[in-house]
Amino acid sequence: MRCIHFEEIRTVNFFSKIRIFTSLVIISLIFADQIFTQPKFEFRGLWVATSGLDFPLSVRARDQKQELDRIVEFARAGKFNAIIFQVLARGQAYYESSIVPWASYLTSPLMVDQDGTLYPNLGTPPGTKENPPEYYDPLKYLILKAKPYGIEIHAWINVYNLLTLPDTSYRLAISQPRHIAIDENNRWNTKLFAKNSSGEWLITSDNLKLIWLDPANPFVRNYLLSIVVELVKNYDIDAIHFDYIRFPGAYTYGDSFNYYFANRTDPINGNPYALSRDDFARLSIERFVRAVYDTVKKLKPYVKVGATTPGIYQGWRLPINQAYFDLYRDGRSDPRKWAQLGIIDYHAPQVYWNIGSPYDFRVIAQDWNANMYDRHVYIGIYGENPFSEVSAQINFTRSIVTEGNIIFRYTNAKSYIDSLIATNYQTLSIPPSMSWKDNIPPNPPSGLTIRKLTSENWQLVWFNPDPASDGEKPYLYVIYRSEGTGTIDINNPGNIIAIIPSATSVNIYNDKIPDTTKIYTYVITSLDRLKNESQPSNSVITSVGLEHIVTEYELHPGYPNPFNSIVNFKFSVPELSFVDIRIFDVLGRKVKKIVQRMHTNGTYQIYWDGKDESGKDVPSGVYFCRMLATKDGKIAFAKTQKVSLLK
Numbered sequence: 001m002r003c004i005h006f007e008e009i010r011t012v013n014f015f016s017k018i019r020i021f022t023s024l025v026i027i028s029l030i031f032a033d034q035i036f037t038q039p040k041f042e043f044r045g046l047w048v049a050t051s052g053l054d055f056p057l058s059v060r061a062r063d064q065k066q067e068l069d070r071i072v073e074f075a076r077a078g079k080f081n082a083i084i085f086q087v088l089a090r091g092q093a094y095y096e097s098s099i100v101p102w103a104s105y106l107t108s109p110l111m112v113d114q115d116g117t118l119y120p121n122l123g124t125p126p127g128t129k130e131n132p133p134e135y136y137d138p139l140k141y142l143i144l145k146a147k148p149y150g151i152e153i154h155a156w157i158n159v160y161n162l163l164t165l166p167d168t169s170y171r172l173a174i175s176q177p178r179h180i181a182i183d184e185n186n187r188w189n190t191k192l193f194a195k196n197s198s199g200e201w202l203i204t205s206d207n208l209k210l211i212w213l214d215p216a217n218p219f220v221r222n223y224l225l226s227i228v229v230e231l232v233k234n235y236d237i238d239a240i241h242f243d244y245i246r247f248p249g250a251y252t253y254g255d256s257f258n259y260y261f262a263n264r265t266d267p268i269n270g271n272p273y274a275l276s277r278d279d280f281a282r283l284s285i286e287r288f289v290r291a292v293y294d295t296v297k298k299l300k301p302y303v304k305v306g307a308t309t310p311g312i313y314q315g316w317r318l319p320i321n322q323a324y325f326d327l328y329r330d331g332r333s334d335p336r337k338w339a340q341l342g343i344i345d346y347h348a349p350q351v352y353w354n355i356g357s358p359y360d361f362r363v364i365a366q367d368w369n370a371n372m373y374d375r376h377v378y379i380g381i382y383g384e385n386p387f388s389e390v391s392a393q394i395n396f397t398r399s400i401v402t403e404g405n406i407i408f409r410y411t412n413a414k415s416y417i418d419s420l421i422a423t424n425y426q427t428l429s430i431p432p433s434m435s436w437k438d439n440i441p442p443n444p445p446s447g448l449t450i451r452k453l454t455s456e457n458w459q460l461v462w463f464n465p466d467p468a469s470d471g472e473k474p475y476l477y478v479i480y481r482s483e484g485t486g487t488i489d490i491n492n493p494g495n496i497i498a499i500i501p502s503a504t505s506v507n508i509y510n511d512k513i514p515d516t517t518k519i520y521t522y523v524i525t526s527l528d529r530l531k532n533e534s535q536p537s538n539s540v541i542t543s544v545g546l547e548h549i550v551t552e553y554e555l556h557p558g559y560p561n562p563f564n565s566i567v568n569f570k571f572s573v574p575e576l577s578f579v580d581i582r583i584f585d586v587l588g589r590k591v592k593k594i595v596q597r598m599h600t601n602g603t604y605q606i607y608w609d610g611k612d613e614s615g616k617d618v619p620s621g622v623y624f625c626r627m628l629a630t631k632d633g634k635i636a637f638a639k640t641q642k643v644s645l646l647k
Contacts, residue, residue, distance in 0.1 A: 042403070201223075308406075
């Protein structure tokens with residue numbers, strides 16, 4: 001994925017266009033020596049390559065589980081919020097599939113045939129040949145381990161790239177299911193190489209020994225779509241992540257492509273679609289992307305569809321002869337059009353050049369960020385660079401307000417993780433939401449309480465709220481903590497201490513405070529599956545010394561009063577009670593319901609934003625906040641506080 005074969009590269013002179021970004025130069029000068037703000041909403045991805053690169057490093061299932069444990073812990077400690085895990089590479093699976101054979105690297109990378117030929121040991125489920133058997137599914141295991149930390153798992157698929165062979169005699173083992181490139185006799189599948197209209201699925205390149213699936217063949221499209229459907233249906237993934245979603249290089253067309261292209265023309269009408277061969281090639285890939293996007297949307301609307309491609313899109317001019325892979329021209333792939341058509345959610349261009357090089361990272365990143373039609377751009381960063389370069393590139397992506405970045409890859413990032421945490425990733429972040437998929441936030445958590453366990457350990461307890469208007473319940477909770485008793489700024493990511501999954505009903509989080517001589521305030525927000533965030537819950541406060549136990553009901557006066565935008569109220573509950581708090585006007589008409597939920601012992605904080613139930617601003621005037629608490633079906637407490645709204 002990360003390396004471009006020299007044989008695929010074309011050498012160019014002063015030909016194609018270049019976009020000159022004057023503002024880019026100004027931005028780079030302004031921000032060069034500044035400390036960059038840590039964004040609250042930022043995609044922080046980590047590519048984890050399989051085939052023995054990052055995983056697996058052992059053929060024993062127990063060792064592999066420990067490797068995955070370390071990867072998840074690395075991502076958690078490093079404040080990454082997404083792992084892009086390679087689940088399909090070389091036509092081999094790192095998950096249980098009825099379509100693709102198990103990857104050879106999970107059990108034994110190579111076996112020796114009777115004639116001495118090496119071939120992959122495909123199709124053996126991991127752990128089943130061990131004593132005792134210890135079967136496991138790597139993708140399912142990774143999802144299970146990542147969920148407690150709110151880390152997304154993106155299923156990384158090598159789409160058209162199938163094999164790169166050192167020798168065409170290299171054979172593949174018989175497996176069930178069989179590898180797409182071999183037949184039942186353990187030989188190259190002649191049907192795939194057949195010179196006929198529907199049989200040829202593969203593109204080959206003799207000099208490179210490259211074997212790719214032909215994007216123009218509709219049978220290939222359906223085959224790949226079935227793999228995506230299997231993954232989305234069977235695994236709780238957050239996204240499908242395409243790689244090698246392009247042609248292998250310039251002028252690479254097979255007989256199958258020629259057949260299907262010819263069927264779009266005739267001697268009388270010519271080409272009614274006005275498509276060149278390259279246009280038809282790009283359309284072939286576009287059709288696959290559209291089929292995937294539409295299908296995934298029907299199966300699981302929250303699952304995202306993204307792609308990564310070589311970094312240069314189209315048309316660059318250089319001061320000297322330079323070699324590069326032009327995605328639009330050579331790869332015949334057009335992710336910008338996919339974004340324009342609304343059939344992709346994010347793109348991660350592999351911008352693997354340094355700042356200040358002939359292919360300046362800044363110019364290429366800016367070019368992508370400015371031309372993705374409001375779909376997300378996560379800049380791919382070459383992690384093998386020195387940390388100073390990686391850090392500068394992350395800072396630059398923030399300066400041009402991309403939605404995030406992905407570091408290639410896990411093994412590279414291990415060498416500088418401490419530096420990354422100390423600088424670029426000091427605070428936790430939330431992957432940005434996607435308004436075109438879902439823009440309705442969940443309801444805030446209900447009934448937050450706090451209890452002292454020891455002088456430094458405090459327990460937060462809260463309830464799941466009712467579903468939002470779109471029927472969604474919270475998927476994750478974001479826990480904020482700040483020093484003192486003031487209102488917490490939830491826009492400051494420095495106040496985020498944890499992001500955890502929603503429990504079935506009652507949620508519990510134990511926190512260790514930094515300083516037992518200080519007071520801390522907590523609030524919690526809800527996130528839905530696509531990271532829309534709710535308003536904050538009521539706030540709770542720690543105490544210094546003896547724990548404060550609420551012994552009576554109370555509704556405290558609103559503050560500030562008068563108010564012009566938001567008024568805050570505190571109320572106390574001594575025992576488990578149902579609390580109903582509403583706002584009324586001077587005529588006794590209900591304006592808005594604020595709280596309607598069970599609460600345990602504690603003091604809570606709520607607010608009213610001067611709006612009615614429909615979200616419309618109410619006029620200036622006098623309003624009343626009424627609290628009604630019931631216990632065992634009987635009224636235990638009732639009180640009203642008057643406030644004035646002045647605009």
